[in-house]
Amino acid sequence: MLPKINQTTYLQLMPVQDPDSATSLRSRVADMDDKSIWLEIPLDEKSRRYHRPQTGEQFRMFYFTQDGVKHLFTTTVTGIKKDTVTLFSVRKPNLDEIEREQRRSYLRVEAQLELAVRIGDKVRFTAITDDVGGGGLSFRTDRKWPLVPGASISCWLLLTYKNGNIGHAKFDGEVVRVLPVEPDKHLVMMRFQDIQDAEQQRIIRYCFERQLDKHKG
Incomplete structure (x- = not known):
């Protein structure tokens, strides 16, 4: 094809x-x-x-x-x-x-979405995604957080659909790569490790909706 x-x-x-x-x-x-x-x-x-x-x-x-x-x-x-x-x-x-x-x-699309991140029991912060896909995502955050390749993190992603509906997806993931960007930020790439099918389908739906909307524009 x-x-x-x-x-x-x-x-x-x-x-x-x-x-x-x-x-x-x-x-x-x-x-x-x-x-x-x-x-x-x-x-x-x-x-x-x-x-x-x-x-x-x-x-x-x-x-x-x-x-x-x-x-x-x-x-x-x-x-x-x-x-x-x-x-x-x-x-x-x-x-x-x-x-x-x-x-x-899975397809990935550029997207700036709000992401809540938890590392262990004590470290919690919010970040903005850089891109999102059905198998993982990347996000930008302050360099002060202890994020290294192989680290396990728990996340809550806010999804905003074209029709105005709001959804969310919870998952656990593994940090794959951490790159310095801007003067004080990291770009963190992660893949999903533990995600329910329903949560994953919400993300996939968002990605295809976003891609179709971009092409129409």
């Missing part, structure tokens, strides 16, 4: 030695023709800087269907053009070149 126009996609520069730790570049499908997929200039999710693709560069490109299944293929940058925004093209794969990853993965 090919990605759709306006769909969020992710790129990893080839060769990819370790797909789980390789830098991901986030982009979006702007257009498509018989031979090419046209993408927006991608954002490096670690450095928060834009990557300028060069003709001939090879990427591992992946994206998610609505049921959370990851699809991926290898492709090459074939051109660059300046429209209203700068776009670049990659070779459109044949359907038999697209791999379908069996384990469930």
